Amino acid sequence: MTIWYAVFDEKDGRLVSQGTVIADPLPEGLAVVEIPEQNPEGFAWNPQTRAFDVPVKPPLNVVDELEALVARIEAASTIEEAKVAAAESKGKLEDEKGVGAIDAPVDLGGIV
Numbered sequence: 001m002t003i004w005y006a007v008f009d010e011k012d013g014r015l016v017s018q019g020t021v022i023a024d025p026l027p028e029g030l031a032v033v034e035i036p037e038q039n040p041e042g043f044a045w046n047p048q049t050r051a052f053d054v055p056v057k058p059p060l061n062v063v064d065e066l067e068a069l070v071a072r073i074e075a076a077s078t079i080e081e082a083k084v085a086a087a088e089s090k091g092k093l094e095d096e097k098g099v100g101a102i103d104a105p106v107d108l109g110g111i112v
Contacts, residue, residue: 004035006045006052013047065089 007017010031022032033050043052072085 004038005032006035007032013050015045
């Protein structure tokens, strides 16, 4: 089993490097911790804890979500079904800060 290391700045915890080989001795001001694997999937480096423990949200796939929304609206047989489809898609069209991927309201073909 390969052992991985993360090298970071001792003052602020900023990740400097990671790998299977480390300098001996380390340059002044740097420290090292053993990590379970290179870039643990789904996690980012946390300078405060000096570990890969920040969950990473998958990237927003706006194109697929918009296509799914359009298909659901087109398949709706009533305006209420179309409104429900639009409302259910709202959270899927926003980033982690709640900023919408699209700013314009959904066009329901002139039906309000």
